[in-house]
Amino acid sequence: MSEKACSCNCSENRAAQFADLAPTLEKYAKVPGSLITILQKAQEIYGYLSPDAINYISEMTGIMPAKIYGVATFYAQFRLEPIGKYLIMLCKGTACHVNGADRIEEAVSEHLNIADGETTEDGLFTLNNVACLGCCSLAPVMMVRSNEGDETYGNLTKDSVKAILDEIKEKAEVSA
Ligand code: FES
Numbered sequence: 001m002s003e004k005a006c007s008c009n010c011s012e013n014r015a016a017q018f019a020d021l022a023p024t025l026e027k028y029a030k031v032p033g034s035l036i037t038i039l040q041k042a043q044e045i046y047g048y049l050s051p052d053a054i055n056y057i058s059e060m061t062g063i064m065p066a067k068i069y070g071v072a073t074f075y076a077q078f079r080l081e082p083i084g085k086y087l088i089m090l091c092k093g094t095a096c097h098v099n100g101a102d103r104i105e106e107a108v109s110e111h112l113n114i115a116d117g118e119t120t121e122d123g124l125f126t127l128n129n130v131a132c133l134g135c136c137s138l139a140p141v142m143m144v145r146s147n148e149g150d151e152t153y154g155n156l157t158k159d160s161v162k163a164i165l166d167e168i169k170e171k172a173e174v175s176a
Pocket residue numbers: 091092093094095096097131132133134135136137139140141
């Protein structure tokens with residue numbers, strides 16, 4: 001007879017749900033001034049800060065959810081909505097800006113029908129403008145983050161960026 005997974009909101013279930021965050025909470029939950037570190041780690045693991053994650057962090061740190069929401073909404077780095085399977089980090093640093101990052105952003109936005117910070121309707125891509133990615137000699141540059149890791153694409157043109165996105169989409173459809 002198969003056992004059904006527990007779907008209640010009991011503390012054991014929440015601890016299992018956020019097991020990957022446990023080492024960070026063990027280290028920082030009671031250290032004053034560590035909320036941002038905890039939120040950064042939670043976002044790195046789960047891709048965004050869900051209401052459940054915020055409630056769990058509140059429970060473990062003793063910090064009120066309202067305060068956590070206050071911090072999460074104050075800093076642009078935090079997301080309260082899920083991101084796409086592929087996170088496009090488009091560099092808008094100085095070297096990339098000088099080499100046409102705005103045109104690349106325009107091409108991505110037109111091609112995927114999303115603006116900075118938005119996710120495509122199919123949940124495949126999220127576009128995020130970022131500061132220098134550290135590979136300025138390849139400007140303009142974007143990095144695409146997914147479960148498979150980070151992939152960097154340099155010397156982008158309007159045409160090459162569209163081709164790269166089409167290729168990623170095709171690959172995703174084949175593996176779906
Ligand atoms: S400015 Fe874009 S990688 Fe440095």
